[in-house]
Amino acid sequence: MNTLINALGVLLFAFGIAVSIALHEFGHLLTAKAFGMKVTRYFIGFGPKLFSFQKGETEYGLKAIPAGGFCEITGMTALEEVHPDDKPRAFYKQKVWKRVIVLSAGSITHFLLGFIILLILAMTLGLQNNKDLPVLAQVSDCVQDYTVPFDAPCPASAPSPAKNAGLKPGDRIVSIAGKPIATWTDMQKVTRDLSGPNEFKVVRDDKELTLTVDVPKVSRQVSDGKGHVEIKQVGAIGVIVQQTFVYGPVDAVPATLAFTGDMFVNTWKGLMRFPERIPAVVKAIGGGERDLDTPISVVGASRLGGDAAERGLWNFFILMLAGLNFFVGVFNLLPLLPLDGGHIAVNLYERVRDWIRKLRGKPAGAPVNYMRLLPLTYVVIFIGGAITLLTVTADIVNPIRLQ
Template identity: 80%
Template structure:
């Protein structure tokens, strides 16, 4: 099952790459540009076929793909018959759409994955909402470790009539926007306490006789302490499943959250690289360190082996959002770099027009080659580091 998970995840990555390039292909053809080749992979050609003016095919190394559009820069030698259809002769907005189409395809694919997840396995409770998954028969005492309910064990939530699906919004007049808030306030209480809940869209008030139990807790400094706390015997809801109609806004909201998290992850990316180097040297692998497609596929295998298919699917969605956002960074040779160049030309020519001057010459990509090589070198080095770390000291699901 682990191997199957790895293969399935790798296949998901390959499909994402194929659709990325297909986004470029589809928009370029829609605008009348000439697309000569569409290939998945690099290296030796495994097979190909021609349909119209475009050759479609598969290459031996499944590490990317490409869509070859005639006249990507003004430096390219284009046949006179094709000049009107060359990329560099199209309006700027058309060029930007074609260049951004790969990332947009990733975003659409990621949203569709989340939409399907919302209607099937459920979206994770990523905001920690205090919604009940289960009301336990009792609150076990300290010396009970098997989850059983000895005679006389308190059952506060059950006795108060709390039900799975209830959302606790306030305790003793204090708001509980998240599950940790609910836990913190509950632990400070004892005896009959007013709980405000939402059940089936209606607000209700119930009185829960909060029990006092002995628990060993983490003290926030890595140590542990034993103390008496309040408890009611409930477990949090870890995911939410939606109807087809309700799934749309839920997936939209979750997509927004993933965009925010992806951007935050990209900003923190450089500072996490030293941790990858330490992991290669034998240090403990931080769960927050960057991973390669190798590491992601291994995690996919772990998830499949443990039956965590919701996590598996969520990783695929997250991968698409990450690649989509990363590809829009204004750095050559990424699509975002080409977009930046085209937008620069448009703004520059607009300013020149206001000054009564003709449009400037196209940007000379040859002058940008040193910067492009630096980006390629850094990207290759980071890829090598993360792949090495994922082989010698991988992140694994516990």
């Protein structure tokens, strides 16, 4: 049964990727048609054609290899031969701002899709506590040492300090013993060093309350951060952190916007660190331990989706799908041909160049000769293909899996 759920999860995640690709190309299609450009073909996939149909001047269809798609717009460059009747509608004949909108529409579609996915998540399963906020999800009935199973009944001799003090789920801790608390990690570090009665300030229903918690010392396993674990007497009060936050329709929008901003920052940081993580992928293919921080392909992402489905971690499943959309959207805007960002860079270069020429009393320059850019384009394609091959291979022979 678990294997079946895993397989269904893989297929569902792969379907989500296919839908994202289709919507990416649809973004190009929709904006191109809105500006009066001629779109001759809109296909999902590559390779042999499975089926297609004609509607107006555009052929819509599906191809055998679900690894991308394309939207064919007449006259993408001035080098393309265009029928005289179609020249006014050719892409290269349009104003630069229209061309940039059409080229960026695919990435914008990914960003919108990622935001909508997160918005739905915010109102259903909840957004992750990615800022490590010290908000209480649960107040335990007792505090016990590490030798007692987590689900063991509470003895009368080990009452919950937090519960006795009046702490409740939803409380946000703002200070402990006079020390400001910004994160759950701060709360744990401060509490571990305490014993006896201490002042806890919390925010509940937008009001600040001061509670006194009698902190006991219990035996716990503590890591030193270097892989070693030792038994120590630490302060504990019997509370569990809120892992996710569910929002109403009104609060969900600003919360999702803030969460989306954080994901964009993390996506950009991950993209900047992408090259330095490639050696770890090569090492993993050779049998080395697979670093959880190494890049993965759509194969690896789909397998993780299957693992998440098998364990019922739908929050993680949906969050990963949103993250994938943000990554593809940002990556596609990099100023490298043949990416959309490369074409945007060429069009903006022409606009700035012609503006400077105009100031100098010169006519507009000739369109950029894409043939001269082919060597650089081939280098980007080769590197991209090599990285794809490496990550797919690593995801097959030494995949990252949820434990």
